[in-house]
Amino acid sequence: MEARLEKLRDSRVVVTGGAGLVGSRLVRLLRRAEAEVTMLDRLDAYPDAVHSSLFGVDSLGAKLVVGDVCDREAVRRVLAGADYVVHAAAYADVAACTRRPDIAFRANVQGTQVVLEEVAASEVRRLVLVSSAAVYGNGDPSIRGPQVFREDQRLLPVSVYANSKLWAEHQARLLLSGPDTPEYAVLRYFSVYGDPQVPKPGSHSWMVAWLSMQARLGRPMRLNGGGVQVRDLVHVEDVAAATALALVEDGMAGATVNVGTGVPTSVREVGELIAPHFPRAHFVTTPLPEGDPLGGYAATEHCSELLRWRPRIDVRAGVERYVRWLSATPHAVPKWLAAEAAA
Template sequence: MSWLVTGGAGYIGAHIVRALADAGLPPVVIDDLSSGHASFVPDGVPFVQGSILDRDLVERTLREHDVEGVIHVAGFKYAGVSVQRPLHTYSQNVEGTRIVLEAMDAAGVPRLVFSSSAAVYGTPDVELVTEDLPKRPASPYGESKLIGEWLLRDQAVATAGAQHPLRHTSLRYFNVVGSGDPSIYDTSPHNLFPLVFEALVEGRTPRIYGDDYGTPDGTNVRDYVHVADIAAAHVVAAQRLAAGEPVEPAYNLGSRNGLSVREIMDAMARVTGIDFTPEIAARRPGDPDRIVATGELAARDLDWANRYSVDEMVRSGWEARTAAR
């Protein structure tokens, strides 16, 4: 029996693949390499190159590899870009999830861990985000993730009396950073860590967008969580589903405290040894002052914890990025 990781050649998915293997759960990967890298898939792990929009391919992969559950990571993950490309976002994230569920139903695969997002909350005006907070996504990306959660919920209701009723949980996470393996690094053109790393590698000065927020140092505060901790939570969720243990419909993988952009910049200079003063640019529209979640439910059920300091998060990411030169 194996677990299929959709998007398993991507930054987060590749870490989940390794965490599954380490836990004794054989992984299988399907990825169209639109943002992933074949080199991120470990030797010996079955790799199917193709799109989750190809229903026949997904079902065939499930059957041929005796898959008992799916960790669904594949998707279009750029919230800002989704505003300009809503149709593409919905195709990849909503239709893609629907097709995965349809293929699972046909193949009799009853377990799904869904990589959701804190984007389902939009810009909440609260100190700490909890799972029961109203969902008000502010982008097509956030909307697509929320619809994905609805699809899981509705399919679980529809199959409750079937031979293979769907059991599922969704993991909502925030800013995933660092590296748990020097051969894997974040290659996103939109995330803070790779943007800063690329600037430093190229001799440019990193940029802060806005320093007049209502926070202690004027820069916005976010949850930054290490990718290895994220991967570990996915594996525990898969194990609980496989064991028939109870799970919540959704969990926040948050830090409770958060870090400001300036704190990240200070850590970047400290860890890399490259002294720089960030440029200050205008705020980006729609950026809230603070979004931080508790992670209490995940700590209770998924052994969730923030096991890395900010310096360790930066160091692991920087070492992986510089090793790729």
């Protein structure tokens, strides 16, 4: 992969949302490829300590611009002279978007519109738009059990978050498909996990982090709907690699590709991988949250063909890495979560 990223040497790359989990791993990879990187981030998705000590934003060797993708002037300034853009900034949580659709609209729709318009008017070579497997919703309602999600199937989003991501995909095609516009590529991330991921209050996403921290604190691992939902868990390091490659692979121009492993894993199976590491681990079944897809896994043929990429870290190894990291990094447990456990 390193040889393929040689194209990025001395190039200028802008990563919106670059201080987040995926963004910070991506920026680190781009810097290793000797790209000049600018991050545009509001720095409000997590406490400062998460960005600095866990995500290592201060030590990435990239320029950090604290700003909002809805601020057209800020976006225009960071895009000046850029060769590539990864648009990863988003209000990126199903439950949070359901509670606050106004914030989701501003960040995921209005902010994306600003980025797309400014990219279209720039000298950028290619934009990589980060989308989500949430656009598939529950898939084909006539199919019972786990189902594979293919890039060309009918999309039936069932949440505010998914709607905003699907809109962004359509808008990228509309604004960046002309003969004189920059190229674009769309990546549909499946369930991203891996250290140094930490949960957010009121969220039911990031299940490896959630379940691991609950088990470590001796709290019940909550299995929404009994944990029968299937997810395609893809490690954050693999996601960062796929995203970097999407900037330079010729076959990705105008393409939409799943970023997943192609392997279905139930929530309960994840819990059972975590439980042996924590003596007080136990389970409790809770209702399925509104808008939470029943699940599926990625078709990976397009990813293999167009991106020429396959994930390297399987679920068992990735979960093992996460629980070991958590055991060695006790301050990773959010204060609000530790306080709830102590109450």
